[in-house]
Amino acid sequence: MRLAIVGATGAVGHELLSVLEKSSLKFDELLLYASPRSAGSTLKFKGQDLTVQVTPEGAIPADVILASAGGSVSKALAPAWVAGGATVIDNSSAFRYDDSVPLVIPEVNGEAALKHQGIIANPNCTTAIAAVVVWPLHQRFSVKRMIVSTYQATSGAGAKGMEELETQTHMVLHGKEAQASVFAHPIPFNVIPHIDSFQDNGYTKEEMKVAWETQKIFGDPNLIISCTAVRIPTMRTHSEAITLEFERPATPDEARELLRAAPGVEVRDDPAANLYPMPLTASGKYDVEVGRIRASLAFEGGLELFVSGDQLLKGAALNAVQIAEYLQEKGALKEKALS
Amino acid sequence: MRLAIVGATGAVGHELLSVLEKSSLKFDELLLYASPRSAGSTLKFKGQDLTVQVTPEGAIPADVILASAGGSVSKALAPAWVAGGATVIDNSSAFRYDDSVPLVIPEVNGEAALKHQGIIANPNCTTAIAAVVVWPLHQRFSVKRMIVSTYQATSGAGAKGMEELETQTHMVLHGKEAQASVFAHPIPFNVIPHIDSFQDNGYTKEEMKVAWETQKIFGDPNLIISCTAVRIPTMRTHSEAITLEFERPATPDEARELLRAAPGVEVRDDPAANLYPMPLTASGKYDVEVGRIRASLAFEGGLELFVSGDQLLKGAALNAVQIAEYLQEKGALKEKALS
Structure with missing residues (x-):
């Protein structure tokens, strides 16, 4: 071959x-x-x-x-x-x-x-990182509504994105003004709620990709998904805060048990020991880290969780x-x- | 006096x-x-x-x-x-x-x-920055459910938090390992979903503050509020992605009109011109920036929006x-x- x-x-x-x-x-x-x-x-x-x-x-x-x-x-x-x-x-x-x-x-x-x-x-990288974690939960509890906020690394714009973060962070630390080239605005010590182009509905294409692609991969065009995609000054791992409403009520313990057995997922969820997903630990790792699993305050029987996955690996x-x-x-x- | x-x-x-x-x-x-x-x-x-x-x-x-x-x-x-x-x-x-x-x-x-x-x-800073923007919408449309993901600056931990970010970013850029002192983990180029102490329900106290305080300030203990609070490597302005479900349906245009007239708020919402809230533009500003106002894909008649507010100013x-x-x-x- x-x-x-x-x-x-x-x-x-x-x-x-x-x-x-x-x-x-x-x-x-x-x-x-x-x-x-x-x-x-x-x-x-x-x-x-x-x-x-x-x-x-x-x-x-x-x-x-x-x-x-x-x-x-x-x-x-x-x-x-x-x-x-x-x-x-x-x-x-x-x-x-x-x-x-x-x-x-x-x-x-x-x-x-x-x-x-x-x-x-x-x-899309953001989709893959969330989907590998949400899928086992969807199979058991049936996702009704999924609300995602992303914390996306500069690697999403390729090697030149990471270079821009590194070079311009140096500049800013030495009192010079950063001039954006890869991103729409300077990225060092900044947050840019704009990834890919804006669509007529006010969402970016990156945000719509998470909706469209998760619906297609899960085989359920009626899944309700809304995303806010945000670029932050990190190198290569995307994180996502995910709120899930289910058809059937879930508990954090059930979710942790399911996710521990799920392929491609590492449960990293021991807040008392300061263990939760982070780019620092997820970068270079094949598995997507999931943690901060807790009963949702927004939806009865729902869950909230946090994932970090290497954008260049599982995300690509x-x-x-x-x-x-x-x-x-x-x-x-x-x-x-x-x- | x-x-x-x-x-x-x-x-x-x-x-x-x-x-x-x-x-x-x-x-x-x-x-x-x-x-x-x-x-x-x-x-x-x-x-x-x-x-x-x-x-x-x-x-x-x-x-x-x-x-x-x-x-x-x-x-x-x-x-x-x-x-x-x-x-x-x-x-x-x-x-x-x-x-x-x-x-x-x-x-x-x-x-x-x-x-x-x-x-x-x-x-709390995160509460104040969101509340000044959500309040005019609440008065008109009556918030039923509010889901918040935060992008919080190191200034939330005071001057020593900002110093740790600056000093350790220098170290990391020069190939040295950052040792966390103020934060639970190294903050340069990282994301830490942990602000303040963890509560029994799996939420941090910072996350619960947003729920408890918004309920108290709005005078509505039944408001459904859920928050994920995340520290990111920025200096002094907090950003928040906010998803709102209302009792009465809202449109982005109505929201923009209301918010343009609201005290303490600057509508910065022209995606075609790459205008949206960012720490880079909100730092040092009294008004809280709001933008990315769009019809929610999660809730019919709901809204999604993004805010950036100087944590040390409106937030304190x-x-x-x-x-x-x-x-x-x-x-x-x-x-x-x-x-």
Whole structure:
């Protein structure tokens, strides 16, 4: 099986290489692609130097393509990759709302991946981090209403987002004024309630992604979901405060028990010992941390909880690799692409 | 009228002096008190150097005392100050839940201050910032349910909180490990869902303050309020994502119109121009910024909005001075304290 990464030199590309080194995914060849700016550089994989090539305009000689070069690249090129015989696992939002494209979190709806027609979409990072935790609760108690406030890291804007935070924090600490370039406003010591573009309904696209994608992944278009998405000055892990109303009443103890048994989730919930989810502990971790689980004061039988998940891992690279692993385990990866 | 500040050298004390310089409050004398550690130092007020004295154990020769030296100091000493004839405006949580002590935001329930028995409590910063915005909406649409997620600055822990953020951010940027002292965990580039102590119900006291205090200030013990309080690496302005369910349906346009006319509030809500509340613009400002006003996807006829308010100003010093101004305007400040 030949594997390709498109967007290999970005922040998610970097994590894809690292996740693949530890992955059970079997492949014979790894091809790396990026924009002309990065082409010719080399990246280490299992001790070997792999040369990054320019992403071609047409087909790619790989059976599985992990695409993470942004929506416009995926939109323009993925059809040609599929025509060339590849299965595309796309990290952009280009195809997520296409009815013929499965949107997959393996712990939630892995089987949906088996019905793909060439493209499988990887969810938005904020969605994936919440969904992997809320899904086991939804199965048992049936979520009726979900209210989310996010605390999103600069990594959501890629490596350049993290660089902007680091460089400009230095500047501010030395009394200089920060000039925003990646973000709409200076991010050091600031909070920006604006991620992705504003929609007609006053919500940002990032906020609507959480609603649309969770509904699609859970297979329930009637789920009531509202989100406020906020950028804060952290590096690479998103946190979310989540309030849940259920059809059937839940208790914190039941929730903790369910979540302790849930794949992809680490219950970190011992307030007396100052244990709760935080970017400091969740960064670099595959599991999404959940804690602060308590009976909701807003909804009888509801719950409130706090999650922190590495935006670049479960929110991107890890989930994409897990989709490929799932397909391979199910014998659903065919080596059929052109050479 | 003789005015005293207890806790004059802290972060709120510093702001009290600055707010008083611009205030319409008339007073003949200003006495400054602090702990023995700071006593003897001088602070500037209208160009004059005022010497800070050690807070005495007993009465203070002032008619009005603005107390901001923490709950234990207020709890221990305020009764003696009142016995000495002073009116105490207390910034701590020591007396806020005492039925005989009015808890006051002048824009909301100023008249409650007139019924004081010596002590008037200044609300928690997070409460004050949300309440000044939600109150006009509550009057028109009647809030049924209020769900709050906070983005709280390090100034909530005083000057030492801001110092810890600044010093440790320097350390982290230079590759050194941050050791938390003021906060439970290192704060640079981190998110800590833990402010004040944990209660038996799994909520922190900070979270419960928002519920208890808003109910008391609005005069409605049945208001349903749930809060998640989160410390983030910002300096001095708290932000809050607020979801509101109403008895009577509201529209964003109605809300904006109401809030434009509301005292203490600045509507900053033009997403197309990247205008919304942020610490960067709200810091140092008396008004609380509100924006991102949109029809709630969670509650029909409900609203979602985002606020940013200077924790040290409306969240503390400004509100305290405004209470004193209100009492003076109403002729309710008697010069009766011992000399």
